[in-house]
Amino acid sequence: MTLAWSAATPGSFPIAGYDISHNRAFDDIMRLQKVGNVTTVTITEGIRATGNYSFRIMARDTAGGWSTTGSSVSVVTPASDTAADQTPPSRPTGLVAANSPEGIALSWSPSTDDVGVTGYDVYVFDGLWYSALYTTVSGTTATVRPIPAMSSLYVRARDAAGNLSAESNAVRSPNVSSPTPPPSSSPPPAPICSVVYRNSSQWNGGFVAEIQIRNNTGAPIENWTFGFHFGGDQVVQNAWGTGTFTQAGRTVTATPATWTRVIPPNGTVTIGLLGRWTTSNATPTGFTLNGSPCS
Known part of the structure:
Protein backbone atom coordinates (compact mmCIF):
# COMPACT_ATOMS: atom_id res chain seq x y z
CA MET A 1 0.00 0.00 0.00
CA THR A 77 -7.41 -3.76 -1.00
CA PRO A 78 -8.21 -6.01 -4.01
CA ALA A 79 -8.15 -9.80 -3.94
CA SER A 80 -5.13 -9.67 -6.28
CA ASP A 81 -3.00 -6.73 -7.36
CA THR A 82 -2.36 -8.40 -10.72
CA ALA A 83 -5.95 -9.35 -11.62
CA ALA A 84 -7.88 -7.51 -14.33
CA ASP A 85 -10.74 -6.75 -11.91
CA GLN A 86 -9.50 -4.88 -8.84
CA THR A 87 -12.66 -2.86 -8.17
CA PRO A 88 -14.60 -3.93 -5.06
CA PRO A 89 -18.41 -4.02 -4.95
CA SER A 90 -20.23 -1.17 -3.27
CA ARG A 91 -20.81 -1.38 0.46
CA PRO A 92 -24.02 -3.18 1.57
CA THR A 93 -26.36 -0.79 3.38
CA GLY A 94 -29.35 -0.98 5.68
CA LEU A 95 -28.40 -4.16 7.55
CA VAL A 96 -31.11 -4.99 10.12
CA ALA A 97 -31.63 -7.91 12.50
CA ALA A 98 -34.88 -9.44 13.76
CA ASN A 99 -35.83 -12.43 15.88
CA SER A 100 -36.89 -15.58 14.06
CA PRO A 101 -37.71 -19.14 15.19
CA GLU A 102 -34.33 -20.24 13.77
CA GLY A 103 -32.26 -17.48 15.42
CA ILE A 104 -31.44 -14.01 14.06
CA ALA A 105 -32.87 -13.04 10.66
CA LEU A 106 -30.65 -10.58 8.76
CA SER A 107 -31.55 -8.51 5.70
CA TRP A 108 -29.83 -5.70 3.80
CA SER A 109 -29.92 -3.69 0.59
CA PRO A 110 -28.02 -5.14 -2.39
CA SER A 111 -24.59 -3.98 -3.52
CA THR A 112 -23.51 -3.15 -7.06
CA ASP A 113 -20.33 -4.03 -8.94
CA ASP A 114 -18.76 -3.16 -12.30
CA VAL A 115 -18.81 -6.87 -13.25
CA GLY A 116 -21.39 -8.35 -10.91
CA VAL A 117 -21.98 -9.29 -7.27
CA THR A 118 -21.80 -13.06 -6.72
CA GLY A 119 -22.64 -13.26 -3.02
CA TYR A 120 -22.37 -11.83 0.47
CA ASP A 121 -20.14 -12.87 3.39
CA VAL A 122 -21.68 -12.61 6.87
CA TYR A 123 -19.22 -12.07 9.75
CA VAL A 124 -19.40 -12.21 13.54
CA PHE A 125 -17.28 -9.57 15.34
CA ASP A 126 -16.39 -10.25 19.00
CA GLY A 127 -16.55 -6.55 19.95
CA LEU A 128 -12.78 -6.16 20.33
CA TRP A 129 -10.47 -7.26 17.52
CA TYR A 130 -11.53 -10.61 16.04
CA SER A 131 -13.95 -11.27 13.16
CA ALA A 132 -14.96 -14.72 11.89
CA LEU A 133 -16.73 -15.61 8.65
CA TYR A 134 -20.09 -17.12 9.61
CA THR A 135 -21.63 -17.93 6.24
CA THR A 136 -21.76 -16.91 2.57
CA VAL A 137 -25.13 -16.41 0.85
CA SER A 138 -26.16 -15.51 -2.69
CA GLY A 139 -29.05 -13.20 -1.76
CA THR A 140 -29.63 -10.32 0.66
CA THR A 141 -30.95 -12.32 3.61
CA ALA A 142 -29.40 -14.77 6.05
CA THR A 143 -30.32 -16.48 9.31
CA VAL A 144 -27.71 -17.03 12.02
CA ARG A 145 -27.69 -18.52 15.48
CA PRO A 146 -27.90 -16.17 18.51
CA ILE A 147 -24.58 -14.45 19.25
CA PRO A 148 -22.99 -13.29 22.54
CA ALA A 149 -24.15 -9.97 23.99
CA MET A 150 -20.88 -8.14 23.17
CA SER A 151 -20.70 -9.48 19.61
CA SER A 152 -22.15 -7.99 16.43
CA LEU A 153 -22.78 -8.98 12.82
CA TYR A 154 -21.84 -7.30 9.55
CA VAL A 155 -21.87 -8.11 5.82
CA ARG A 156 -19.45 -7.71 2.89
CA ALA A 157 -20.35 -8.13 -0.79
CA ARG A 158 -18.21 -10.39 -3.01
CA ASP A 159 -17.62 -10.35 -6.78
CA ALA A 160 -16.45 -13.05 -9.21
CA ALA A 161 -12.80 -11.99 -8.85
CA GLY A 162 -12.94 -12.45 -5.06
CA ASN A 163 -12.91 -8.72 -4.30
CA LEU A 164 -14.78 -7.78 -1.13
CA SER A 165 -16.64 -4.55 -0.44
CA ALA A 166 -16.26 -2.33 2.59
CA GLU A 167 -18.18 -3.55 5.61
CA SER A 168 -21.87 -2.80 6.14
CA ASN A 169 -23.12 -1.25 9.34
CA ALA A 170 -22.95 -3.64 12.30
CA VAL A 171 -25.98 -4.98 14.19
CA ARG A 172 -26.29 -6.77 17.51
CA SER A 173 -28.65 -9.50 18.61
CA PRO A 174 -32.20 -8.06 18.86
CA ASN A 175 -32.52 -9.91 22.18
CA VAL A 176 -30.00 -7.53 23.78
CA SER A 177 -31.76 -4.50 25.24
CA SER A 178 -31.37 -2.06 28.07
CA PRO A 179 -33.58 -2.64 31.15
CA THR A 180 -36.67 -0.44 31.41
CA PRO A 181 -36.56 1.76 34.53
CA PRO A 182 -39.57 1.52 36.87
CA PRO A 183 -42.16 4.30 36.46
CA SER A 184 -42.29 7.17 38.93
CA SER A 185 -44.49 10.18 39.48
CA SER A 186 -42.03 12.48 37.70
CA PRO A 187 -39.43 10.37 35.87
CA PRO A 188 -36.42 12.27 34.56
CA PRO A 189 -35.63 11.77 30.89
CA ALA A 190 -33.35 8.80 30.40
CA PRO A 191 -29.92 9.50 28.84
CA ILE A 192 -29.81 8.51 25.18
CA CYS A 193 -26.34 7.05 25.68
CA SER A 194 -24.01 5.47 28.19
CA VAL A 195 -20.22 5.25 28.06
CA VAL A 196 -17.60 2.86 29.41
CA TYR A 197 -14.04 4.27 29.37
CA ARG A 198 -11.25 1.79 30.06
CA ASN A 199 -7.45 2.10 29.99
CA SER A 200 -6.45 -1.14 28.28
CA SER A 201 -2.77 -0.22 28.74
CA GLN A 202 -0.94 2.47 30.69
CA TRP A 203 2.70 3.28 31.26
CA ASN A 204 4.71 6.24 32.52
CA GLY A 205 3.80 8.99 30.08
CA GLY A 206 1.50 7.02 27.79
CA PHE A 207 -1.76 5.09 27.53
CA VAL A 208 -4.07 3.12 25.27
CA ALA A 209 -7.77 3.53 26.04
CA GLU A 210 -10.98 1.94 24.78
CA ILE A 211 -14.30 3.82 24.80
CA GLN A 212 -17.55 1.88 24.37
CA ILE A 213 -20.51 4.09 23.40
CA ARG A 214 -23.99 2.59 23.90
CA ASN A 215 -27.17 3.78 22.20
CA ASN A 216 -29.88 3.53 24.90
CA THR A 217 -32.72 4.31 22.50
CA GLY A 218 -34.90 2.17 20.25
CA ALA A 219 -33.74 3.93 17.07
CA PRO A 220 -30.36 3.92 15.30
CA ILE A 221 -28.07 6.91 15.83
CA GLU A 222 -26.25 7.79 12.60
CA ASN A 223 -23.37 10.13 11.76
CA TRP A 224 -22.90 10.93 15.44
CA THR A 225 -20.63 13.44 17.19
CA PHE A 226 -19.06 12.29 20.47
CA GLY A 227 -17.37 14.54 23.02
CA PHE A 228 -15.76 14.47 26.45
CA HIS A 229 -13.25 16.27 28.70
CA PHE A 230 -10.00 14.66 29.82
CA GLY A 231 -9.48 14.60 33.59
CA GLY A 232 -5.71 15.09 33.28
CA ASP A 233 -3.23 16.51 30.79
CA GLN A 234 -3.63 13.71 28.24
CA VAL A 235 -2.85 14.40 24.57
CA VAL A 236 -4.21 11.98 21.97
CA GLN A 237 -1.71 11.00 19.27
CA ASN A 238 -3.85 8.53 17.33
CA ALA A 239 -7.44 7.30 17.35
CA TRP A 240 -9.21 4.43 15.61
CA GLY A 241 -12.86 3.69 15.03
CA THR A 242 -13.26 7.40 14.26
CA GLY A 243 -13.46 9.43 11.06
CA THR A 244 -12.31 12.78 12.46
CA PHE A 245 -10.79 13.42 15.87
CA THR A 246 -9.95 16.84 17.31
CA GLN A 247 -8.63 17.99 20.68
CA ALA A 248 -8.60 21.53 22.06
CA GLY A 249 -6.99 21.57 25.49
CA ARG A 250 -8.83 18.92 27.49
CA THR A 251 -11.91 18.95 25.24
CA VAL A 252 -12.17 16.14 22.69
CA THR A 253 -14.60 15.74 19.75
CA ALA A 254 -14.87 12.69 17.48
CA THR A 255 -17.01 11.62 14.52
CA PRO A 256 -17.41 8.04 13.26
CA ALA A 257 -15.48 5.92 10.80
CA THR A 258 -17.37 4.17 8.01
CA TRP A 259 -17.89 0.99 10.03
CA THR A 260 -18.94 2.84 13.22
CA ARG A 261 -21.23 5.35 11.46
CA VAL A 262 -24.43 3.76 12.84
CA ILE A 263 -24.97 2.89 16.51
CA PRO A 264 -27.78 0.29 16.40
CA PRO A 265 -30.78 0.50 18.74
CA ASN A 266 -29.59 -0.63 22.18
CA GLY A 267 -26.23 -1.39 20.56
CA THR A 268 -22.68 -0.15 20.91
CA VAL A 269 -19.64 1.01 18.97
CA THR A 270 -16.08 1.09 20.26
CA ILE A 271 -13.34 3.63 19.55
CA GLY A 272 -9.73 3.55 20.69
CA LEU A 273 -7.14 6.14 21.70
CA LEU A 274 -3.34 6.18 21.86
CA GLY A 275 -1.94 9.11 23.79
CA ARG A 276 0.58 10.60 26.17
CA TRP A 277 0.35 12.38 29.53
CA THR A 278 2.76 14.24 31.82
CA THR A 279 1.26 14.65 35.29
CA SER A 280 -2.14 12.91 35.23
CA ASN A 281 -4.02 10.23 33.28
CA ALA A 282 -7.27 10.84 35.17
CA THR A 283 -10.51 9.39 33.77
CA PRO A 284 -12.43 11.73 31.43
CA THR A 285 -15.82 13.24 32.32
CA GLY A 286 -18.65 15.04 30.56
CA PHE A 287 -19.35 12.45 27.86
CA THR A 288 -21.89 13.62 25.26
CA LEU A 289 -23.42 12.16 22.11
CA ASN A 290 -24.87 14.66 19.62
CA GLY A 291 -24.82 17.22 22.43
CA SER A 292 -26.84 15.07 24.89
CA PRO A 293 -25.15 13.94 28.12
CA CYS A 294 -24.34 10.24 28.53
CA SER A 295 -24.44 8.24 31.73
Missing part, protein backbone atom coordinates in the same frame (compact mmCIF):
# COMPACT_ATOMS: atom_id res chain seq x y z
CA THR A 2 1.59 3.28 -1.14
CA LEU A 3 0.49 6.57 0.45
CA ALA A 4 1.33 10.13 -0.58
CA TRP A 5 0.57 13.45 1.14
CA SER A 6 1.41 17.15 1.12
CA ALA A 7 4.31 18.21 3.32
CA ALA A 8 3.45 19.72 6.70
CA THR A 9 4.32 23.34 7.46
CA PRO A 10 7.02 23.58 10.16
CA GLY A 11 6.27 25.35 13.41
CA SER A 12 9.02 26.50 15.77
CA PHE A 13 11.20 23.53 14.81
CA PRO A 14 11.94 21.79 11.49
CA ILE A 15 9.94 18.75 10.41
CA ALA A 16 11.79 15.55 11.32
CA GLY A 17 9.39 13.04 9.82
CA TYR A 18 5.91 11.54 9.91
CA ASP A 19 4.08 8.87 11.94
CA ILE A 20 1.59 6.83 9.92
CA SER A 21 -0.91 4.68 11.83
CA HIS A 22 -3.37 2.24 10.34
CA ASN A 23 -5.87 -0.37 11.40
CA ARG A 24 -8.29 -2.71 9.69
CA ALA A 25 -12.06 -2.28 10.04
CA PHE A 26 -13.51 -4.27 12.95
CA ASP A 27 -9.99 -4.77 14.33
CA ASP A 28 -8.68 -2.68 17.24
CA ILE A 29 -5.03 -3.59 16.59
CA MET A 30 -3.35 -0.35 15.54
CA ARG A 31 0.00 -0.37 13.71
CA LEU A 32 2.41 2.56 13.57
CA GLN A 33 5.16 3.25 11.02
CA LYS A 34 7.67 6.09 11.37
CA VAL A 35 9.32 7.64 8.32
CA GLY A 36 11.70 10.53 7.71
CA ASN A 37 10.90 13.86 6.12
CA VAL A 38 9.33 12.40 2.97
CA THR A 39 5.87 12.69 1.40
CA THR A 40 5.32 9.09 0.30
CA VAL A 41 5.65 5.66 1.90
CA THR A 42 4.88 2.06 1.03
CA ILE A 43 3.36 0.07 3.90
CA THR A 44 3.36 -3.73 3.84
CA GLU A 45 3.11 -4.73 7.51
CA GLY A 46 -0.39 -5.89 8.42
CA ILE A 47 -1.74 -5.32 4.88
CA ARG A 48 -3.54 -8.25 3.30
CA ALA A 49 -5.87 -8.84 0.39
CA THR A 50 -9.54 -7.71 0.66
CA GLY A 51 -8.87 -5.71 3.83
CA ASN A 52 -10.55 -2.36 4.60
CA TYR A 53 -7.87 -0.12 6.11
CA SER A 54 -7.96 3.38 7.60
CA PHE A 55 -4.75 5.42 7.51
CA ARG A 56 -3.89 8.52 9.57
CA ILE A 57 -0.73 10.66 9.55
CA MET A 58 0.95 13.04 12.00
CA ALA A 59 4.02 15.20 11.43
CA ARG A 60 6.71 15.30 14.11
CA ASP A 61 9.39 17.94 14.57
CA THR A 62 13.00 17.78 15.71
CA ALA A 63 11.97 18.72 19.28
CA GLY A 64 9.69 15.69 19.59
CA GLY A 65 6.41 17.55 19.09
CA TRP A 66 3.54 16.24 16.95
CA SER A 67 0.99 17.88 14.73
CA THR A 68 -2.70 17.13 15.10
CA THR A 69 -3.83 13.97 13.31
CA GLY A 70 -4.52 14.56 9.64
CA SER A 71 -7.74 13.47 7.99
CA SER A 72 -8.07 9.71 7.60
CA VAL A 73 -8.31 7.83 4.32
CA SER A 74 -9.90 4.39 3.92
CA VAL A 75 -8.85 1.86 1.27
CA VAL A 76 -10.21 -1.61 0.43
